[in-house]
Amino acid sequence: MNIKAAIANSELYLVVKTQLAEYWQNPLLNIGFIVSLAIATSTLLAILMLNHASKQQYQQADTRLGAAITYHIRAKQGQTVSKQDFAQLRKQGFSNINPVLSFRKKLTNGKWLTFKAMDLLALSISKPQSFDSINVLLPQPYGKNLGISGLQIMLSDGRLLPLRQITKADWGMTALLDIALAWQLFPELKDFSYLLVAEISAEGVLRLEQSLPEHLTLQKIDSLQQRQGFADALHLNLSALAVLGFIVSVFIAFQAANQAWQKRSELVSQLRLFGVSFTTIRLALLLEAVSLIVAASVIGTFIAVALVSVLLPLLGLTLNQLYQLSVSGHFDWHWRYGLWSLLISACAVLLSLFKQVKRINNPHLFFTAKPVNSRLPTTLIGIVTGLLLLLFLLWPETDWHQVMVKYGLFLIATVGILPLTMHVLIKLFLLSNSRRYFRLRLIMQDAANQIGRRFIPLAAFYLALSTSIAAALMVNSFETAFVNYLEQQLDEDLYIRFEQQQQPRLEQWLQRHPQVIEYLLYRHAVVNVGQDRVAVTTYQSPRQLATLVLKTEQKILNQADRYTAMTQGAGCLINEQLALKHNLTLGNEINLSQASSQMSCQVRGIYYDYGNPRYEISLPLQLAQQQLSGLTARGYGVYFSQYNTEIKQQLLSELALEQSQLIEPAEIKKMALDIFAQTFILSQGIAAVLLVIACFGLFLSAKSLELARKADLFILSSLGYSKIELFIHMLAQWLLLVAGCIVLSWPVAMVLAEVLVAKVFPVSFGWSMPLVLTASPFVSGSLIGLSCLFVALVIPLYKLNGRGHW
Known part of the structure; x- marks a missing residue:
């Protein structure tokens, strides 16, 4: 028994040494495989750690500083x-x-x-x-x-x-x-x-x-649970991007594992010929898988901790500014993070080695010589894509979890459409080119034949590019809509807050100052709509009404009479937050109540109110004065023929106002844009990281994929192709297939961006915004992707040709 155990142990030791030698022989491929596994682990682990740490901190802070407030x-x-x-x-x-x-x-x-x-x-x-x-x-x-x-x-x-x-x-x-x-x-x-x-x-x-x-x-005040409810949507958005990053990284690892297995299968067959038992080989491969899990877990954890240390303060700033949630920004290690790391690494390794695990558990299949097949299983892909699209159409949208899952299914389903898009694109190129251009047609026809071989790294690139463009469209829409909103809302030259005893003198000063064109008195009150407290604002002039950025409004035939139509009868305008909370649309009646009075009004318009976590309703001044009590003035919005700092100094000196009572809208605009710019840093950063990961996968895949078709390239070399011409032939094929990725990514990115601004924003922030389509996000995202791709492909392909393989 001891002799048999010794033999088995010696066999296992020799097999493990052989495996290590194989890793040493092909360092780039194997290191790339381990790094892709580590990236898959770190991408998902970092966001899980980020969400957990921030939630722990703002819950502790609420207990510590705001206990029972x-x-x-x-x-x-x-x-x-x-x-x-x-x-x-x-x-x-x-x-x-x-x-x-x-x-x-x-x-x-x-x-x-x-x-x-x-x-x-x-x-x-x-x-x-x-x-x-x-x-x-x-x-x-x-x-x-x-x-x-x-x-x-x-x-x-x-x-x-x-x-x-x-x-x-x-x-x-x-x-x-x-x-x-x-x-x-x-x-x-x-x-x-x-x-x-x-x-x-x-x-x-x-x-x-x-x-x-x-x-x-x-x-x-809002409880922690109420504020955390909005923040949960932001956490979910980050988690969705992290899951997508995990999928992209696993695609790359799966491709690297398949490439590595082409070498490994030859080695295993040789070991079997030397008399090594199947049990020993299987045990050695299982030990290798465990080692990969540990290595991916350790490296991924180090990367994740570095990412969280940088991202946690940024997330804390966003949570504090948008939801009044306190996060210290200091990262502390928790024991569960190590467990998460091992579980994610194990999942990534098993997914990437799925084919190999299947072969290990089937001795007959394990030792059967299997030719490398570059053809895609089109029937299987079509069935899976059809099922995913059907599931997407039937999936409900009852809450934001369901929305994220639904459109995640849509994004994954479009991966199945990618090969068809590439084939159609190549067919169009072939139809538009004359048969005289033999080499150009050869590149296209060869590219069509290689879609199956290159599908996985291209699919990873497509997912990353679609996400990156969707994030860019979202940010562009936000910037455009929010800047327009600020310009319309804060169009006065100066806003003046006052105390009650200061109002008479201030109004006299405004009436007699020669440069004052117009001034508006802003009034407000508070009412209840159901169980919710709602702020009431008023409008008393066409200019004041024009400051509201309306999302929808009742149709008015003559726009010149718009102000008159809006002030007649018991009509009101409500902000989008109130409309979403109470499911209100145009024409609905809304009941307002105060301590001893009640009134109702008809919704005639819904206006955007970006960044406001509260509910708000705007009434014509005359209606508000008749129906509501406690209507108080809060400040003047003043328009000057030529505003300068001297006017501000006059107000400070002549009326003894404090600096804090004079607010310049230009300064508010800058501060608001700075605050909201923080909101999208994480989303943009993760989308950019996805694109870099995908290009890294193409970098790993390019050399190995081209080496796998050495016989085809040798034929071209024997027909007179120089090394430069072979290089151009291979690079042109990759770029042609990537063009197919870009063509499909644009409409998919538009759908994802529309979902973000119209469906995810309302549950994340309580408000939506219109999708603004401009060329810059598409062009810049595609150019950045192509630039990264070009660098990723040029180096391995050039080295492949420069070392005289052909």
Whole structure:
């Protein structure tokens, strides 16, 4: 028994040594195979880690800084929350109320820093590693984003603030400081921004509402679950891109495994001829698979950790700006990440070695010489494609999970259409070219014969290119629509906020100033629609109505009478967020209620409201004054014949206004675009990585695929083809087949982009936008793909010809 075991062990040792020698003999192919497996692991693992880490952090932050905070007490427009208001409420027994200061200051580099001041004394004692009451506490990722370093912050007015940068800050992208320190550093801050109300019973809420002064209002804030509901859609979008990256990488690994197996099958047959048992060979191959899983897991984990360290602060910034979710941006390892890595690696290895596993478990098939077949199983591909398309048509769209799965099926199904597209394209080229151009027709005919052999790397490239163009279309649509929206919404030269006692003097100044063309008074109120609080705005002139970017509106025959038609009767305009929440369309009646009054109005238009997480309704001023109470003025939008900074200085000096009360729309536009640009960095980055991965796969495949048809190329060489001509012949075929990928990717990318802006955006952000089709995303995406492809193909093909293989 010991002798048999020794023989078996010696056989296994020799087979393993032979396998290692084969890896050493073909380093590029085998290293490429391992790297593609590692990339497949890291792409999916990085997003899983990113989503898990961010969710953990904003859940912990909500428990730590916002524990049981369910209400805010805020002042009505033109009013403030004074220290006397806070003291009076505390005297009445509301000890669970705490004050907050929220403000922004400009840095010397022109960027704005957001501050939040609250009582930090208890946290400074219990968590001294993260909090203190003598410094401005700044999350490290936020500091890097603003270009802040050192031990002090310098403001544009020359003030220096004591700084402590916190590595693990879970209060989001804002500077935190103790409220007493805030008054010391910023004596111009007179009152509170709002009051926080900790957990309170229903009876306590009623008593608090009755105790509030007339100028204060109690507002219920969104719970973590509500805000997380929107953020989950963003996490899903990232996961969908990661799964696509995993699929692309596995395609490449599958191709590399097949190429490696052509060499390996010869080696295995030789070992069998030398008397090595089938059991030993199978055990050695299984050990190789386990080693590949471990190697892919280790390398993929290192890549994933590096990616997450870079991407987590960016995701934290997006979550904080869009959903008010606090993420520290500091990555901590969790034991489950290692388990995920092993599982993903095992899945990638088994998928890429599917054919080999099948052959290992079938001894007869395992040792049967099987010719290399470059023909595609067209019947099987047609059946699978048909089934996927049928499933796509029947799949429901009840929620955003279903939408993502449905169009994922569509994208995978189009891969089956790719060979047909290539054949049609080549047929059209052949029909349009004269028979006299023999070499050109030979390239095309040879390319048609090689579609099956090159299908897998081309399919990976097609998936990556379609995704990249769809992401570019989405971002282009956003930029175009959002810039137009800002231009229309913020078309005034200056917006002036005022306190109630300042309004009479300000209005007199506007009436007599010679350069004022027109000024609009913005008013607002709050109503309830069902269980939702809805902000009410008003319009009182055609210019004010024109600031709303309407998505749909009732047809008006004479556009000159548009304002008159919109102000007649009980009609209203609602933002898209409210329409989506309550499933409202044009002509529907909507019921509004306040404390003691109710009214209804007919929906005459739905307008875009990008970036606003709240619900809003816009009424004609006269209707609002008749039906609603609590309608308060909030500011003036002013149009000047020639606006300059001198006018701003006049307002500051003559009316004793503060700098923060004068808002220039141009500055808001820049800030809004900067904020929303962060939203798509991750999507664009992952799409670009997919394209690079696909080109890497083509780089790995090019040399091996051409070597596999050495006999065909040798015939061309014997017919007088020079090395340069062979190089051009091979490169032209690849580029021709890639053209087929581009032709199919354009319409597919349009469908995916339309789904993103019209179906995924509403569940991700609460609003949609129109798809804007311009040539630049198609051309730039295709050119970038072709450039990467050209570099990926030129090097292996040129080396293949330059070393005299033929």
